[in-house]
Every structure is written in structure tokens, then in C-alpha cells.
Amino acid sequence: MTLPEPVLKLENVRKVYTEERVPVEAVRGVSLEVRPGEILGIMGPSGSGKTTLLSIMGCILRPTSGEMWIRGRNTARLPERKLPVVRREEIGFVFQSFNLFPALSALENVALALRIRGMAGREARAHAEEALTKVGLSDRLRFLPKDLSGGQKQRVSLARAIVARPPLILADEPTGSLDSENGRQVLALLRSLARENGSAVAIVTHDHRVSELVDRLFRMEDGRLAEQHANHEEVRPS
């Protein structure tokens, strides 16, 4: 059996921040392949480079060196001006702080993700309503973000991330602002929506429960990424 082509491939990706007087080597040679439908968890201490790595995957930041492909397209070599197109066409983002437009309703926030892809207003709103229904918010369509709870806001941002069925979804601490019950629901929802669409997902989290929801678990430490093997059994005293 041949494996499907990776959605995302990284080869020896490095990132050195040079804006400050002392350069910071935030990502030190990460190689990785993510296939359609795979859900990755990335854990690791503060400052280990998780957000930097996710920003590179999301074409928000460019690697200092190394190669990266999204569905076969080498994004490390694309000119800067092409990156917004890749982000728009290939990637859905979920952030800890939700990043919703405060003046737009839940429905409009989700529809916007389709409008920027060129979809007409009426059709975009119909798809947005469907996505919001999937996340359990069919009775909150006209609400502004300020009138929604944290868990509801994060569900709006999940709907926004999945509505265009992007091949890749990137989530940076999606449960970081939520209590544990809402966090658990959001993670389970993210997983089922991604499965439904066949999207590959990378979730950065401090939440240990995520390990139960992911297909592959990674640990980032000091800019390096290592896969954890879920099934290495503890040796029990006899």
C-alpha cells in the first residue's frame, strides 16, 4: 500500500530570530511529514519553539533555512507576496485568543473565511451557518463575540477554521483560555471536524489530555522536535 502524499513536509527547518542584539535559535533542524487526516499534538516547555514552528508551518514566518512543502508546493522558496495565498487556500488557523472580529457576528466571522476566498455573500453565509450548526451554535448566529462565552468563541473560531475545508489546520493552544470541560469539548470537536474533512491537524498544547486525542504526539525541547511513542509500556515492578 502506498501512503498518501503528505499535506505538509518539513526538511531540516531552522529559524533564527535576528531582530534582537542576541540572535535566538528558536527552531533547530525540524523534519516532519504530515499526511491527510493525521492529527498531531506538539507539547513542550515555554520558549521551546512551538509557536515559532507552527508559524512556519502556517506560512506566517519564513524559515531561516530548510525546506517546506504544502501539498507538494515548496513554500520555503515562494516569494513573500505569495504566502497570503497559501495561507488562505491551504490552512485554517485556531488561536488561543480566538482572533475573532469584534464588530462582526459569529455568522459573519465564519462567512468571512469564505468571502476572502471569493465566495458570494449568500452562499458564504449558508456554509457558515452549517459550520456553526456543527459546532453547536445554531442559536448564536447573530451574536457578537463579546456576548459569547470563551468556549463558544473558540467554537466559532473552529467553525471558521474548518468552513473552507482546508487541507491543513493549525491550532496554537486552542484550549489555553478555556476551563477544562470546555477545553475537552473543543479538542474533541476539532478532532471530529478534521476527521470529517480529512484535514491534517497540528495542535500545540500544554494540555496533557490532548495525548488521548492525537494520532502522533511530539515533544519540542530547545528548538528540536521528537516524536513520543504512545505505546511504550511502563515497566511494572513484579
Ligand SMILES: Nc1ncnc2c1ncn2[C@@H]1O[C@H](COP(=O)(O)OP(=O)(O)OP(=O)(O)O)[C@@H](O)[C@H]1O
Ligand atoms: N520575534 C521574536 N524575536 C526574537 N525572539 C523571539 C521572537 N519570537 C520568539 N522568540 C524567542 O524564540 C523562542 C521560542 O519562542 P516560541 O514563542 O516559539 O516558544 P513557545 O514554545 O511557543 O513558548 P510558549 O509555550 O510560552 O508559548 C523563545 O526563546 C522566544 O523568546
Ligand SMILES: [Mg+2]
Ligand atoms: Mg507559544
